[in-house]
Amino acid sequence: MRQLEFIIRRVLTSIFVLIGVSVMTFVISRVIPTNAAALYIGPKARPEDIERVTKQLGLDKPLPVQYAVYMTELLHGDLGNSISTKRPVLDEITGRLPATLELLFSAMLFATLVGVPLGVLSARWQGNPLDIGVRTLSILGVSMPAFYLGLLLQILFFRNLDILPLAGRVSGDLRFTNPIQPITNFFLIDSLLTRNWVALKDVFLHLILPSLTLAAYPLGLIARMTRAAMLETLEQDYIRTARAYGIRDYVVTYLYALKNAINPTLTVVGLTFAFALTGAFFVEIIFNWPGLGLFTVRSLLNVDYPAVMGVTLFGATGYVLINLFVDIIQAWMDPRVSLK
Amino acid sequence: MAVEQVPALELETQSARTFRHALNVIARDPLSLASTIVIILFIFMALFAKQIAPYPLEGAGKTNVDNSLIAPSREHPFGADLLGRDILSRVIVGARPALIVPIGVVLFAVLIGAPLGAIAGYKGGWVDEVIMRVTDLFLAFPSLLLAMAIASALGRGLDKAAIALVVSWWPWYTRLVRGVTLSLKERYFVEAAQAIGVSDWTIILRHILPNTISPVLVQATVDLGTVILAMGGLAFLGLGTQPPSPDWGLMVSEGRAYILTQWWIATFPGMAIFIVVLAFNLLGDTLRDIFDPRQYK
Numbered sequence: 058m059r060q061l062e063f064i065i066r067r068v069l070t071s072i073f074v075l076i077g078v079s080v081m082t083f084v085i086s087r088v089i090p091t092n093a094a095a096l097y098i099g100p101k102a103r104p105e106d107i108e109r110v111t112k113q114l115g116l117d118k119p120l121p122v123q124y125a126v127y128m129t130e131l132l133h134g135d136l137g138n139s140i141s142t143k144r145p146v147l148d149e150i151t152g153r154l155p156a157t158l159e160l161l162f163s164a165m166l167f168a169t170l171v172g173v174p175l176g177v178l179s180a181r182w183q184g185n186p187l188d189i190g191v192r193t194l195s196i197l198g199v200s201m202p203a204f205y206l207g208l209l210l211q212i213l214f215f216r217n218l219d220i221l222p223l224a225g226r227v228s229g230d231l232r233f234t235n236p237i238q239p240i241t242n243f244f245l246i247d248s249l250l251t252r253n254w255v256a257l258k259d260v261f262l263h264l265i266l267p268s269l270t271l272a273a274y275p276l277g278l279i280a281r282m283t284r285a286a287m288l289e290t291l292e293q294d295y296i297r298t299a300r301a302y303g304i305r306d307y308v309v310t311y312l313y314a315l316k317n318a319i320n321p322t323l324t325v326v327g328l329t330f331a332f333a334l335t336g337a338f339f340v341e342i343i344f345n346w347p348g349l350g351l352f353t354v355r356s357l358l359n360v361d362y363p364a365v366m367g368v369t370l371f372g373a374t375g376y377v378l379i380n381l382f383v384d385i386i387q388a389w390m391d392p393r394v395s396l397k
Numbered sequence: 398m399a400v401e402q403v404p405a406l407e408l409e410t411q412s413a414r415t416f417r418h419a420l421n422v423i424a425r426d427p428l429s430l431a432s433t434i435v436i437i438l439f440i441f442m443a444l445f446a447k448q449i450a451p452y453p454l455e456g457a458g459k460t461n462v463d464n465s466l467i468a469p470s471r472e473h474p475f476g477a478d479l480l481g482r483d484i485l486s487r488v489i490v491g492a493r494p495a496l497i498v499p500i501g502v503v504l505f506a507v508l509i510g511a512p513l514g515a516i517a518g519y520k521g522g523w524v525d526e527v528i529m530r531v532t533d534l535f536l537a538f539p540s541l542l543l544a545m546a547i548a549s550a551l552g553r554g555l556d557k558a559a560i561a562l563v564v565s566w567w568p569w570y571t572r573l574v575r576g577v578t579l580s581l582k583e584r585y586f587v588e589a590a591q592a593i594g595v596s597d598w599t600i601i602l603r604h605i606l607p608n609t610i611s612p613v614l615v616q617a618t619v620d621l622g623t624v625i626l627a628m629g630g631l632a633f634l635g636l637g638t639q640p641p642s643p644d645w646g647l648m649v650s651e652g653r654a655y656i657l658t659q660w661w662i663a664t665f666p667g668m669a670i671f672i673v674v675l676a677f678n679l680l681g682d683t684l685r686d687i688f689d690p691r692q693y694k
Contacts, residue, residue, distance in 0.1 A: 081535075089547070200622060204649060205649055223657075335630075342634075354634055366546065372539060373542065
């Protein structure tokens with residue numbers, strides 16, 4: 058019951074925050090710019106266009122009315138049209154989302170699957186060379202700009218070793234030899250579903266370097282947080298008791314201790330997911346990855362204002378939802394969370 | 398009035414003691430000491446860029462096409478870029494936007510965020526409610542995404558990027574200082590000040606804020622690495638410093654096209670970001686171990 062209450066409360070706060078987010082994007086897009094209409098038309102705005110768009114966007118009306126119109130459009134899924142592509146911003150975003158999510162999920166999966174065990178081992182062997190190695194790795198990971206690490210990996214694995222592709226999501230000729238049937242637009246899944254093994258290998262090889270680059274920061278944070286949480290848990294009385302009973306070391310570490318240390322780790326995974334979203338923008342530029350980030354950055358540089366604001370709203374919404382999701386999972390895994 | 402001075406005095410010696418303690422720990426830990434020295438050297442380099450850079454004019458943007466894309470050599474230890482500008486000089490001159498500006502960003506974020514946090518925590522009630530709900534709104538965005546949106550609303554430029562970063566970073570300090578304030582409010586010296594009728598504002602200014610300095614300082618050091626990365630990111634995207642001025646992030650972006658042939662153009666400025674951020678993170682880790690500002694969250 059407590060848990061249900063907690064979840065309902067969290068959902069309600071999230072709705073409140075989302076409304077706030079819409080106010081913020083409204084302010085950034087319509088109130089801060091001195092001439093919002095000009096921004097919506099783009100660099101080649103003529104005075105008559107500005108007048109037309111001012112009317113169209115209702116920029117001559119009072120702010121509360123403007124916000125009401127803005128909100129109505131939002132609720133109909135209308136984020137406006139991109140200046141450079143002329144297509145609805147929402148279509149541009151959803152069309153590119155699978156590419157970004159495929160990159161994001163593989164990076165986060167890698168960061169979690171490697172980061173958590175590293176953190177556990179490092180805590181279990183505190184002070185050992187292994188621990189020092191893990192701590193060094195995690196601090197290097199969080200200190201490295203993604204756009205720089207990507208370049209270094211390209212130099213190493215493409216130029217020097219020549220074992221991985223330089224950039225892109227698939228090889229250029231794959232389209233002609235073994236085209237991928239779009240089903241989910243997650244290329245790994247699509248090529249698996251259609252048993253297109255040539256494509257699967259190609260997609261996988263293209264995914265390695267971008268995922269590694271994107272994973273570096275979350276991996277460092279996750280390993281370090283897991284380590285800290287494990288160190289705290291391993292000092293608890295019940296762990297000492299378990300050891301005194303002669304229960305095997307790995308059972309104590311992985312079953313008894315990790316279970317209690319996993320919650321702070323989960324929070325970090327949720328948080329870094331959001332960091333990784335912006336990290337993905339840089340990785341996409343470096344690896345010419347046809348996702349949301351490449352689109353956003355192109356929009357930023359072309360001053361494609363509706364597109365930028367659409368992505369901002371979309372990203373913030375995703376961030377709020379991820380946080381909500383993490384909290385719900387935590388409440389489900391650890392009833393104590395609902396009591397806070 | 399004399400009575401009022403006592404608690405303030407007592408807490409000053411207390412914070413002086415923790416500060417000395419921190420200095421001791423840093424001096425004994427080789428990694429933290431090295432990080433501190435690296436940070437000081439970089440700041441020194443940034444402040445005296447014009448005097449230190451071997452080719453200060455090229456550092457600022459003057460082209461020298463005869464030297465286009467020359468490899469690292471004795472005259473140009475880091476090589477030269479497409480327009481023949483000495484990379485070493487540009488890394489040195491670029492330290493100001495890449496390092497000093499982020500320090501300023503954190504400073505402004507603290508100056509805006511900390512007093513608000515102290516007011517929210519001390520006053521409580523609807524004041525607290527309003528301030529904290531506003532910070533929630535800002536924290537609902539991934540910081541860099543918010544900064545990118547604001548930077549694009551303001552237009553390109555170093556000053557605009559800096560403003561955008563301040564706007565997206567101040568709420569973190571509000572939240573931290575509010576937490577610290579809540580725990581300070583229970584302490585005797587605050588109660589004593591209240592009892593003798595010291596005004597709320599004086600208590601916040603004289604008794605609360607000075608005591609939040611050490612957790613804020615630690616958090617600021619930890620955050621500096623992140624803000625330098627964010628600034629580098631904005632510069633890399635072309636939203637920060639505009640060419641021909643140098644900035645580490647911008648230089649990496651400029652050198653990107655040449656990484657397979659003229660690797661030095663992007664490598665050295667990128668390494669500068671990495672080293673500085675690493676130094677701040679190492680120092681921040683040590684400071685966090687000593688003070689642990691997270692205990693207030």
